[in-house]
Amino acid sequence: MRALQAVGVTPAVVHLNEGHCAFAPLEDLRRRMVEDHLSFSAARAAAAAAVVFTTHTSVPAGHDRFPAAMAAAHLQPLAASAGIDVANLLALGKTNPADPDEAFCMTALAFRMSRFHNAVSALHGKVTRSMWSALWPDRSPDQVPIGHITNGVHPGTWLAPSLRKLYSRILPQNWEQQPGTAADWQALTLLDDRELWQTHCSLRHRLLHDVARRSGCQNLDPHALTVGFARRFATYKRADLIFRDLDLLSRLLQDSTRPIQLLFAGKAHPADEQGKLILQHIWQLAAQPPFRGRVVVLPDYSIDLARRLVQGVDVWLNTPRRPQEASGTSGQKAALNGALNWSTLDGWWAEAWNGSNGFAIGDTTDCTDPEIQDQHDALSLYQVLQQQILPRFYERDPGGLPVSWLQMMKNSITSLGWQYSSHRMVQDYAALAWRPATKFQASSVVPGS
Structure with a gap:
């Protein structure tokens, strides 16, 4: 002052x-x-x-x-x-x-x-x-x-250039510098399904090429459902929640008809010993035979790596213990790029999820016992993965397009892209x-x- x-x-x-x-x-x-x-x-x-x-x-x-x-x-x-x-x-x-x-x-x-x-x-x-x-x-x-x-995120920083070109054909001129409206963004439902899917697949392929370069993992599947988790490894964010049932997860990851691959990145606070142990545990699991080549922990987390991840994954996983997440913004970045959020109803997602723009883990009940809450949320996580995410992603029309998945992608982009931008926030x-x-x-x- x-x-x-x-x-x-x-x-x-x-x-x-x-x-x-x-x-x-x-x-x-x-x-x-x-x-x-x-x-x-x-x-x-x-x-x-x-x-x-x-x-x-x-x-x-x-x-x-x-x-x-x-x-x-x-x-x-x-x-x-x-x-x-x-x-x-x-x-x-x-x-x-x-x-x-x-x-x-x-x-x-x-x-x-x-x-x-x-x-x-x-x-x-x-x-x-x-x-x-x-x-x-x-x-x-x-x-x-x-x-x-x-909170909101800056579209110009996080949106993939190839998607920016698609959006710019339909959105008003100078849309990147303006808050926008629901009506403006609703027009993106007119995006051509095949062009949107091909653009997204190209971004996934680019991401996996970068992952191979960074991690040395050369056997990632460019066509598999790719799930991303990248953020600060605070204990309450429960990065290891998806590993709660290792037998079930192993079977799901090794299903050759509906393959899944999980990408993790992030850092724990130097003073957060439990957070560091969680990251170490996931790293160790990723090296074991049931998970090797299907679970990758990426080193040297940075803004550039975060940008590649939110632009290239199919699903963005977020598992904070409700109600400890103040907002969270990584899922907003992913949604802007067409990735679907798969998250507990905490932070921004508690108000953003409408049932057709992504996937909810658990419900709005707040439990005083963390162990019971973790059990409840893990069960919901696996149910949503098996009953909603995998069927929708792998169901294809005669032309090879996941029409139902693309509809949810458009629902996500049109309902979240404008509402959770930094322009609206400012x-x-x-x-x-x-x-x-x-x-x-x-x-x-x-x-x-």
Whole structure:
């Protein structure tokens, strides 16, 4: 904030993504007290009035907490400059400001120093309102003023060039730079089935050639159902859920009439030991005879590899333990390219799935016992694979086209491509957060005011 001030920039709105940067509005609070001679309460309300805060995680461990003494040491210079006791600033980062032993939470600070607060999917909004309801003790969780703006992805970054050419024949001019509408994208149902399928098959072949180069696996089937799983290997994402019944999976993978191949990529956080063990376990399984050549773990995960995967797979697998996925965006990238999502009803997929644009694992029931939930979801995963995905993919018309699969591909592209784009997301932020924040006057919406 001081750097911006030094170069003559006064932001109309400050947008905080996660609590890591929540000290920024404290500097504005200090400035208003020193330069405008406002009281602490008035300066805080004025500083928070033009701040938007987006929280991105449903997992408690994702919210930074520090010992109060450590936070006090860093906040003391700011407090001294403003002429206030550091306890005033510490209170902003606590659920219970009166508790001297409570850790200082950057997320609590961000909520207290912002006017507009949002989660990144509808389900995440519900979870977040419950998680942070203590900051608004006079309200029930459903009345907590935390909305949601669902994440989206940038079409120009993730869409395969060959598909971009097909889409550009039908979509309005400059569609890549505009949010688009449902009616605009519905026109893509006019795509020629054979041309769409040939384009998709070419992308699959390109992907498998790249996989062979990266992994050394030379016996992948260019015509087999290809499933991708690529993301951070956080424990709650359950990358190994599909391996829960090894005997069943082995039989399915070795079925020569309906072959399947699984591609995995990703990295675990350096401090996530369980996540690293899951990745190691899948790597070890991929080397065993029943799975060798059918399960591939790709090294050196990168944006380039992620782009190849979402553009070339037939199905995108996503198995977070509901409701711990805030949004997720990899499935949005895959859907843009015609891949069908196969996911638990968590994050963005909980609101995006309509029954005809992909496949749902499990239901909307939230289980308090992780083991029972994993059993339930694994059973559903295998049932969907055997009863829905495989029959639809391998059913062909006399001309060799998977007509039913292509219809679902079009349903996915037309219903999701525009709605989960970054253009729509930015439009929502502008309409629902940034513009209102420029006009807002401090009110009781700021927690604790």
